[in-house]
Amino acid sequence: MKVDRRTFLKLTGAAATTTTFAGLGFNVSQAKNQAGELKTVDATATTTTCHYCSVACGIIVHSSDNKVIYTEGDPENPNNRGALCSKGSAMRQWTDNEQRVTKVKYRAPGSTDWEEKSWDWALDKIAQRVKDTRDQTFVEEEDGITVNRTEGIASIGSAVLENEACYLLVKMMRAMGLVNIEHHARI
């Protein structure tokens, strides 16, 4: 859900409820303030939920020109009503963070370093590896029962993926015959 600054201020101040079924994202001229304009005044506000624990606090991401300039608790979200802990408050630093990996990296056997690669190169290479390992370790039948099982490959992760990504991952891995499918919930 995207809201401009004025709507956001209104939401923040009012106890009124809202029903929305889609990202809004409209533009209204900025709110007039008696005080100085806030640093977020021209930003777009997008609602998300916290990426850390499972309380699922609502968070508003204020962004401008594809850059995050501020994040804060969503006062509308019933779980947190605007509150955030240290981790939730720090989520903004995921962006503009030099630690982020921004290129596909590859490490050859025995190598001491990463090499940067293109997505195309890496994805095709991975697909070949998957096929090789699957074909080598695939068990089609066991005691007369079709088992379609690939034990040579394992998939681990992840409880930080969205439901939609989790689902596609499961669908893909099961179709490839994987049974070594696990993630955070086990540990």
Added chain:
Amino acid sequence: MTNNWTDYQNSDCFLIIGGNPAENHPISFKWIEKAKEERGAKVISVDPRFTRSSSKADLYVPMRAGTDIAFIGAIINYVLENELYDKEYVANYTNASFLVNEGFSFEDGLFSGYDEEARSYDTSSWSYQKEDNGDYKKDLSLEHPQSVFQLLKEHYSRYDLDKAARVTGASRKLIEEVAETLGEIALDPSKTSSILYAMGTTQHTFGTQNVRSYAMLQLLLGNVGKPGGGVNAMRGKCNVQGSTDMALLNHILPGYLGSPVAAPEYATLEDYLEAETPDAGFWVNTPNFFVSQLKAFWGDAADEDNDFAYHYLSKRKAGKDYSHIGIFEDMYQGKIKGLFAYGQNIMVDSPNLNRVHEAMKNLDWLVVADPFETETAAFWKEEAGVEPETIDTEVFLLPTAVSFEKEGSYTDSGRVIQWKWKAVDPPGEAKEDLWIIDQLFKRIREQYQGSDKEADKPILELDWDYGATPDANDVAREINGYDTRTGKPIAGFGNLKDDGTTASGNWIYCGMFTEDDENRTKSRDNSDPSGMGVYPNWAFAWPANRRIIYNRASADLDGKPWHSEKAYIWWDGSEWTGYDVPDFGPTVEPDSEAGRNPFIMRPEGVGCIFALRAEGPFPEHYEPYESPTENQFSSVQYNPAVKLWDGSNRGEADDYPYVATTYRLSEHYQSGAMSRNIPWLAELVPELFVEIGTELAAQKGIKSGDKVEVSSIRGKIEAKALVTPRVKTMLINGKRTHHVGIPWHFGYKGLVTGGSGNILTPTIGDANTTIPEYKGFLVNVRRLG
């Protein structure tokens, strides 16, 4: 969670055990604080360490890690002896009245049917007596000697306060005070108490039974299905509820459907449905759910003529454990050649990391998908303590987006599925996960293009067409389910069919779309008509938008709320009404047979005080795999049904005298990849420290800030010491016993680094789930330099 976060405000007492919400779910304390202020709710914190949660508790109970069953068992015994339980609830809404077969017995730590060789039970004697017509034999007076109630009473009569105090380290007086507090609330229908737990409960060789003991206690106290009550698992990760629902786990398929094994009972679809569909309870609908899932997977290639492509589904080897530990034991033996580490930092979060590290070296290839370069991605580097030249693994590191750089839904601990929107693009060439997964599959499928082998059909015929870049909305619609003829969304799992006319990726999510294609997880109406923190139109909760499950139990047999203070749903004479979606047919009369079965997922229809688990139908105290003392309850030292692995080496108390427990801090997250790379969080906790009690520190000459070495039989780490009175010395079987607390967030990558606590933890897991025993293992400590 049976209940949810905002429902905390309705509670009159919180028993926080095996969890630390003030630190690990800090915002949940908003609702605990509200209950304290407005209801005068009591907070009880049971923990080996005095935590930030303990700081806000009315009662702090220091308890040795791994002694939950001794502690809860003593409380169960106390409330039974002193009649501090909810008699009407217990008689009608639990299986306390059911009669158990005569062959069932328990002696010296073992239930009937134990096979020492196999380390497992033949559970046939742990069964109910039945009438000739198949009905369960019951005694509602609960006096029959074979009734679950009497067997329960007998079992826990051995759990007296003194013995529990000796084993747990908690004083007799404190345990009694907890029992009295809970019992007092149980006898007052206007009040409820809640149990809050987390990984301190589950990460044991008997973790499942720890949870069972809480559930049993809550059933006895009449707290399940009511506002302010429940058994509430505070889950660790933002979408761990959703990822579990989606079955990123070997033993289940999405929606908790069983994943098939290579055995005659699962040879065909018919066999599977026969094996997996019970005679009673809501799971009788399994065929509708399962066939719809097969349709979602294989689309047009799945039809009645080919068993809906059932044979395409991978089948596990019967009896083999494919859990996390099992996978890495296989990898250690060279049986696994390729690994996807998708958004999970194995080289910090696995037990017995040195062994896992060895296992990783056996990989031919590794794919890591993460926003940061994790320890897992860098396991071959010098900083990991290895010589890169000696490691032949090919490693691919795929840069991913973080949460607000992509769209999709997360399911919170209270089962509420919230949509989240994308705010900005990922940096550089980092990509959204849906794009990456889609690309991976498309290119793998390409590799098989042209093959006419049966073995390759599951890949070639998978229903996978999400366009150039998958839209999360489309995937969500498939998860929800649709009519295969019209493509229209199915508005609830009651409409799913086993004839191929419906497809649904995950039946429990069915209903998150309306027939008119509205995605209800995007709904943002935060009105609370109940005034109790029920937000029926804020997002969507599974199942069927129900916010408290088993909510039939919030009303008495006649369908009236037990008390107006806790009114939640009730029978108005013609239908169920109230603040939530009733947990069964809205017009099922309360005094009908079905109307008295609040626990619809169970074939019995009632809550199970007696239930089949690997190590027995009643939780029994065993010592952790590594323990500083002998089991005082029986001669069976540790869980008799636990699986021992090649890597399960066991330290002895003579060499490793201190009880260690790993834990998390407010300021860091899990393996640290998502927090040790965040400057503002790195600043708050910049280094690994371990918590050592004042007495042990004095003995060892350790001061706060000193560098110490913590070792187990599996390895050692260095850390700074935090000497604190918050870690109390406990008297265990007459011996002064010390704990060492180890935050497990650290590793060798990131802005701030430090030793990984999991270098010390054992390769052993729960007898039912194989969740590793990260809590309650043995270590030694010494001061360095």
Added chain:
Amino acid sequence: MPKSILIDVSKCHGCRGCQVACKNWNDLEATLTQFEGSYENPTRLSAQTWTRVRFIEQTDGGLRFLFRKDTCKHCTDASCMAVCPANAIYRKDKTGAVIINRDECIGCKNCVTACPYQIPQYSKTAGTVAKCHLCNEGDRDRIGNGLQPACVSSCPTGALIFGDRAELLNDAKARVNHLARQGTEAYVYGEKELSGLNVFYILDEPSETYGLPAKPTFTDNDVFWLAKWANILFGTGLLTAIPYYLFFNSEEEPQDLEADDEESNSSEKEVS
């Protein structure tokens, strides 16, 4: 009507959301820290850390784990204002917030020395002093825009409440009574201290336990005339700046020296 933040330690569980929220709103950088024997970090305020939570382990009379958010109190008798030779520290009439105008600050550190709570912090890099402005300045003026200060917005439990001072004082007294009924002896700290702190506390242990002086003093008393004199000279350009601590016989070294070093370290090695 002065605006206030009430800090109720009995509701604080030390999550430190406020500490990070402040950095986030005010774009303050992380500093390089190290473990110094407690959860508390950074271990002192700096020009990059305007608020932090103190962690206190109390063993007398039963084990307690105490938390107190430390920040500028926006005192009615604000020593920092009184001793500033450059008139760089001012009070907002509407809110009572005491704010350092960093454009006017000459970096003399008088305020650093004078503050009874060791709040203002000198930045070697900027050559000026910085502290909390109650989210009431420039494009960070949340309260002027009808919002709460960033720290208050983030607080989950109501340990931080923002509002009109008079109302908050009443709330605080009601809360003290509520706690008394539950058997906890609590009191308001900051009602009368320094003629009233705008950021004040409910405390449940002696103030010294929480690291707050029982009787904070308006440190201007002895040498107030000197500061004035310095101001006049400064104002007429006869003197650039007279460091206040040259006149003031402090028993302690100026508090900021350590912070000074830390700041210069951190600006070189900041972890962002």
